[in-house]
Amino acid sequence: MTLAGRKVLILAADDFEDTELLYPLYRLAEEEAAVTVAGLDDQPVHGKKGHGPVPVDTTVDQVAERDFDALVIPGGFAPDKLRRSAAVLSLVQAFDSAGKPVAFICHAGWVPISAKILKGRRATSVGAIRDDMVNAGTDWVDEATVVDGNLISARTPADLGPWMKALLAALR
Numbered sequence: 001m002t003l004a005g006r007k008v009l010i011l012a013a014d015d016f017e018d019t020e021l022l023y024p025l026y027r028l029a030e031e032e033a034a035v036t037v038a039g040l041d042d043q044p045v046h047g048k049k050g051h052g053p054v055p056v057d058t059t060v061d062q063v064a065e066r067d068f069d070a071l072v073i074p075g076g077f078a079p080d081k082l083r084r085s086a087a088v089l090s091l092v093q094a095f096d097s098a099g100k101p102v103a104f105i106c107h108a109g110w111v112p113i114s115a116k117i118l119k120g121r122r123a124t125s126v127g128a129i130r131d132d133m134v135n136a137g138t139d140w141v142d143e144a145t146v147v148d149g150n151l152i153s154a155r156t157p158a159d160l161g162p163w164m165k166a167l168l169a170a171l172r
Contacts, residue, residue, distance in 0.1 A: 003033035006171050009068040010037045011088060011111070012056055017076030018047035019157045020105050021054065024072050027164050033171065038063050040085055048076045061087040065094035070171055075106025075126065083114035093117060096150065101170040103152040105163055109133050112151070122146055123153040 008028050028035045036057045044053030082088045092115035095102050109125035112118050119137030124146045133140045145154045145162040154163035
């Protein structure tokens, strides 16, 4: 069963973790989902390990939750830039309020922390931001992938497989 007709928004900024943006981008396209990459501006983004440029389709202030079925937030250093954007935080809150999948990995946990949607929820992240997750009220666990309602979180690129399987299942 393909995901034809499903629309997924990926948030992007410079210094994203290369595989954490590229793997969902290509894997979702392989399943025939329509994928939109939204940046903080209209400039292409570059991965922290040198991949790029990756063109953006639009900017975060030009998209709305109502037009998508799920949200993906790659990690790397990009989440530290994304979480400073009011438009990004509003999008994350809107996806969460609508009960739509919000998939984040590694350092991307910083974005839902700043959007204030993690209190009382179970999630994981890279160990380096465990304290940030716990201080935000998250029940943090050291597992490859954690699904708590519409939240789908993973620790590192090593967990991309189970993370994507959980997102694909949520979209089906």
